[in-house]
Amino acid sequence: HRCIPDLASNLTLDAVKTLLESFDGINSWSSFFASVSQSFMSGLPAMGLAMGATCAACLFLIFIFRWTVGPIVYMLLLTTDLLILAGGAFLIYYGGTLAGTEQQSYTGFVYVCSGLCFFVALVYTLVLMFMFKRIQIAVAVLEMSSRVIISAPSIVLVPICSIALVFAALAWGA
Numbered sequence: 160h161r162c163i164p165d166l167a168s169n170l171t172l173d174a175v176k177t178l179l180e181s182f183d184g185i186n187s188w189s190s191f192f193a194s195v196s197q198s199f200m201s202g203l204p205a206m207g208l209a210m211g212a213t214c215a216a217c218l219f220l221i222f223i224f225r226w227t228v229g230p231i232v233y234m235l236l237l238t239t240d241l242l243i244l245a246g247g248a249f250l251i252y253y254g255g256t257l258a259g260t261e262q263q264s265y266t267g268f269v270y271v272c273s274g275l276c277f278f279v280a281l282v283y284t285l286v287l288m289f290m291f292k293r294i295q296i297a298v299a300v301l302e303m304s305s306r307v308i309i310s311a312p313s314i315v316l317v318p319i320c321s322i323a324l325v326f327a328a329l330a331w332g333a
Contacts, residue, residue, distance in 0.1 A: 196330055210319055217315050218308070225305040229298045236294070240283050247276030 224231075250273030257266045287294070308314050 199326075199330065210323075214315050214319065218312055221305045221308045221315075225302060225309065228301045228305065232294065232298050232301075236287055240280055240287070243276055243280040243283060247273045247280065249273075250276060 250269050254266045254269035254273065257263055257269065
């Protein structure tokens with residue numbers, strides 16, 4: 160009835176006992192957490208290097224987004240619409256190949272699915288047309304945010320420092 164198994168009890172499942180006994184030199188929960196924190200501390204320089212490389216990559220991508228976010232957003236929206244249309248066209252082709260085979264009874268279902276794809280593409284296109292001003296505003300916000308982050312790159316460090324402080328608090332409490 161407890162979450163943490165008691166290794167001295169006969170009520171603990173054998174699988175849990177063998178799993179916990181498989182750890183070398185770990186015979187209690189405190190030694191388990193001590194070994195985890197020791198392995199965490201040994202990997203700290205590599206994690207710091209990875210965080211630094213991630214910050215540099217984020218700043219580079221944000222710098223690039225300043226000029227490419229508009230074309231990327233419009234290209235992704237158009238590509239999504241074209242993929243839905245291509246799916247409908249493929250289903251029409253596939254439904255035509257089913258005629259005269261054992262799966263001929265599925266042709267109606269395939270044609271209904273292709274019609275559904277075309278309907279979804281039509282609705283998607285209409286939504287894009289009516290929401291075009293809002294999409295332009297969203298792109299402008301993204302471009303402006305990239306300018307802000309380029310002008311004050313220390314903003315990128317705020318979440319990383321928060322995560323580091325949480326890990327430090329957890330390590331100090333263990």
